[in-house]
Amino acid sequence: MDIKAILLDFDGTALQKDQVYISVRTMYAIRKAMEKGVIIIPSTGRVEDMQPPQIEAEPGIRYWITSGGSRVVDHQTGEVIYQCIWTPEESARLCRIFEGQRIYSEIAAAGKIFMEKEVADHLERYPVPSHHVWFVELGRQIAVESLAEHFLKNGIGMEKINIYGVPAEKQQSIYQSLEETGLVHMTDPAGVNIQCFPVHLDRTKAMDALLKKLGIGMEEVMSIGDSGMDASAIKASGLGVAMGNAPGWVKEQADYVTLSNEEDGVAAAIEKFVL
Numbered sequence: 008m009d010i011k012a013i014l015l016d017f018d019g020t021a022l023q024k025d026q027v028y029i030s031v032r033t034m035y036a037i038r039k040a041m042e043k044g045v046i047i048i049p050s051t052g053r054v055e056d057m058q059p060p061q062i063e064a065e066p067g068i069r070y071w072i073t074s075g076g077s078r079v080v081d082h083q084t085g086e087v088i089y090q091c092i093w094t095p096e097e098s099a100r101l102c103r104i105f106e107g108q109r110i111y112s113e114i115a116a117a118g119k120i121f122m123e124k125e126v127a128d129h130l131e132r133y134p135v136p137s138h139h140v141w142f143v144e145l146g147r148q149i150a151v152e153s154l155a156e157h158f159l160k161n162g163i164g165m166e167k168i169n170i171y172g173v174p175a176e177k178q179q180s181i182y183q184s185l186e187e188t189g190l191v192h193m194t195d196p197a198g199v200n201i202q203c204f205p206v207h208l209d210r211t212k213a214m215d216a217l218l219k220k221l222g223i224g225m226e227e228v229m230s231i232g233d234s235g236m237d238a239s240a241i242k243a244s245g246l247g248v249a250m251g252n253a254p255g256w257v258k259e260q261a262d263y264v265t266l267s268n269e270e271d272g273v274a275a276a277i278e279k280f281v282l
Contacts, residue, residue, distance in 0.1 A: 008226070008245055008246060009227060010045060010228070010245070010246065010280060011223050011227040011228070012046040012047075012048055012221065012227065012229075013045055013047050013048065013228070013229045013230075013231065013277070013281070014050040014072070014229070014230040014231070014240050015037075015048065015050060015051075016051055016231060016232035016233060016234070016236075016237050017053060017062075018051070018052070018053070018234075019233035019250065019253075019268055020231055020233045020237070020250050020272075020273060021037075021059075021231075021273045022059060022268065023269065024268075024269055025137075026138035027059065027138050028059065029059060030271055033271050033273045033274040033277075034061055036274040036277040036278055036282065037273075037277065038065075038067075039277075039281075040277050040281045040282065041067045041068075043281065045281055046069075046070070046221065046223070047067070048070050048072060049062055049071045049072065049073070050210070050214070050230070050232075050237075050240060051072070051075075052075045052236060053074070054073055054074050054115035054118060054119065054167070055074075055078065055080055055119075056118055056119050056120060056142075057147075058071065058073075063082075069082055069083045070082070070088070070217055070221070072210070072213050072214065072217065073118070073166070074115050074166035075204050075208060075210060075236055076091065076208055076210030076211075076212070076213035076214070077091055077092055077115070077167060077204065077213075078090045078092070078118065079213045079216055088216055088217055088220060089212070089216035090166075091207060091208050091212065091213070092116075092164035092166050093205055094164050095158050095159050095161075095162050096159065097164070097190050098116070098163065098165040099155035099156070099158050099159045100155075100188060100190070101165070101168065101185060101188060101191070102114070102153075102154040102158065103155045104184045104185055105170055105181050105185075106154050108177070109125065110170060110171075110174070111126055111130075111133035111170070111171045111172050112169065112170045112171070113139070113148070113170075113171075114154055114165055114167075114168055114169075115165065115166040115167045115168075115169075116158065116163050116165045116166055117163055119148075119149055120148045121148070121149045121150075121154060121157070122149070122150050122151075123153070123154060124150040124151060124152050127148055127150035128150065130143055133171075133172060135171075166204075167202070167203065167204045167205075168185075168191075168201070168204075169200070169201075170201040170202075171199070171200050172199060172200070173200065173201060175199075178197045178201075179197050181197075181201065182196075182197035182201055185201070191203040192204045192205065192206050192208060194236075210236065210239055211239050211240070214240060214243075224245075225245060227245055228245055228246070229244060229245065229246040229248060229281070230244040230246070230247050230248065231248040231249075231250070231265070231273055232249065232253070232257070233249065233252055233257065233268065234253065234254075234257065235254070237249075237253075237257065238256075238260050241257065241260045241261050242260040242261075246262050246263065246280060247261045247262045247263070248261055248262070248264070248265050248276045248280075249264050249265070250264075250266075250267055250268055250272050250273075251266045251270065252268055252269070263276065263280075
């Protein structure tokens with residue numbers, strides 16, 4: 008088949024075990040594919056401002072599907088091609104459930120990461136994920152006194168919510184309160200970490216919007232991923248590739264299973280089907 012674009016996940020897929028950097032072999036394969044005219048499209052749960060440093064620095068990688076499909080952006084021009092986000096009012100309602108409790112949260116909105124100022128001023132007290140340290144050390148997070156009031160006042164809608172290190176006694180109540188709004192899709196059961204997206208989020212709509220703009224059909228796309236969030240793209244693409252470290256049910260959706268992310272599985276797939 009003639010592959011014109013590659014939808015590429017990062018965590019558990021293109022990234023190494025450190026979840027920050029892409030291996031030399033994989034970046035070489037990505038650049039060689041681009042030289043052949045293949046469009047590389049990050050398709051990830053990460054917000055726009057937290058893309059891997061090598062991807063952000065690569066001028067040829069222009070279009071990004073971010074926050075699990077909440078936003079599709081042209082990184083070169085700043086154009087928002089597609090978005091499925093909470094309204095400012097919904098965003099404020101959700102934030103009021105967990106803010107003000109000294110819990111570490113990263114809120115994706117407008118392509119950025121927002122935090123409560125009380126937390127951002129004392130990150131040494133909180134469980135900053137190891138693969139996010141580079142981001143907070145650069146000071147890219149936006150600290151605001153109240154998340155709810157900031158989003159309401161500025162008319163900003165959130166893309167996704169990530170909460171880390173939730174105290175055991177608060178895990179079930181926060182999870183249940185978020186779920187009872189009817190506004191969220193929870194990715195995991197209640198626990199120490201909570202992640203949720205807009206309830207109507209559908210990554211295939213984000214993909215369709217971008218591919219229509221590019222004049223490419225899904226049958227001309229290779230999708231590479233490792234998780235349930237990648238499964239719909241893997242199944243819908245002309246060539247769906249699951250990582251060797253993916254769950255069995257995700258592998259069943261794929262046309263091909265490559266090596267694991269620790270074995271440069273993305274590079275192996277690109278070498279086999281593109282180069």
